[in-house]
Amino acid sequence: MTARTARLLTTERRHSRVLGLGAYRPRRVVTNAEICERIDSTEEWIETRSGIVTRRFASSDETLPVMAAAAGAKALAHAGLEPGQVDCVIVASMSNLVQTPALAVVVAEALGARQAAAFDLSSACAGFCQALAVAGDLVASGGAGPVLVIGAERMTDIVEPTDRGIAFLFADGAGAAVVGPSDQPGIGPAVRGADGSYAQALRMDGDWGSVRDDPSLPRPYMRMDGRRVFRWAVGEVVPAARRAMAAAGVRPEDLAAFVPHQANLRMTEVMVERLGLPDSVRVATDVTGSGNTSAASIPLALDRLLSEGAVHSGEPALLIGFGAGLNYAGQVVLMP
Amino acid sequence: MRTFTAADFQKNVDACVGVDEAIVFDESNLDVEFGELGLDSLAVYEVFTRLEDDLGFPIPDEDIDELKTLGSVLTYVAGRLAEVRRAG
16 A cells, blocks of 8 residues: 555545525515416415415526525625635536536636536436535545535526416525534435436426427427326335434434425425424425425525524434435435 | 225315315215316325325325226225225
8 A cells, every 4th residue: 555545545534514504586576476377377276285475586687607606605604604715616406508617617706716626416406405415425525625505596497487287386596505524413414316217207398409400399398297296205205304314313303494395385294294293393484485496495495494593503404305307315414 | 094984085185275275075076076176186196195194005196097086086995995904
């Protein structure tokens, strides 16, 4: 063994934790009444079936880099870090229409994080939890210092506004977390899974290459069979959430908060019942005012819980993201 | 659960759609399809997911897709409960 490999193999492992959170909510608030101008539905039906009362739609100047950088800057400020101290930026998004360069590189530049590595991660609505797990492992392995994790979405770019099945659900926004080294464990082991046999349940209905070859074709939009996603989420994601708790060594009554992907309030309610969470656990309901913002939904919900004083620094929260693939990822984290 | 009645189904529908949009199931609409009564397909899946908890056995998606009226649900669940009794 050379001196170099000896050093490699003895690199000290450390713990990681979330040091700060940040959110960017687009300016424009969209009511159910406005949604109903374009789909055959009613305000009451949308609220009853999804829990959503309002959501935010991004304007043309609220691009993915703008929203992601704004959320990232707030998370860095919350963590007490300067952009120059960031070692890596990871952005999770499923609605980025620009293939290259990676959104994370553009965001790092916008933030002034010029020492940072940067890459994107594609995992749909599970993207934030996947990226958080990667960031936690990067920090714990000594591979990076502070890592900025961002979920950023303009779902209105990939959802057809006249699709009555989902136009009322999806919305825009960005949320961010800073992950850094810690003396004590602050991010529990991740649970992850994917099942491509459900690929048709949540998918794009075409590809851009086909439109290039035949411009008369309609542009691709995202489509969802909500029934399949609902049943899969209850059947697969609930057990995964239990595994995340077991892996972290916490019981339901130990949790301060449950922050599932903000897909639909009804789904959250069924998950809470199946998990047997006691009333003492605060359940994130950010979907009611934000809609389903895919990879941004969990950090947005975390930011709201913390800023409203519903949970406090150092308290454990169970996160579970799930979506297209279908795929999921989750972990227990201590609040920053 | 040893028997399953319209009231058991009603309880789960109420939990799903809320009291403001109450859908009342009774003898008169045993054979009316859920969609006509205002219970959309996603709500039907939610109702069956809650029913599984009550009944203690899973109901496959393929079966749910075939069950379009309360009458068909009562017959189906009675059959499944009988299977459980035979096995138990």
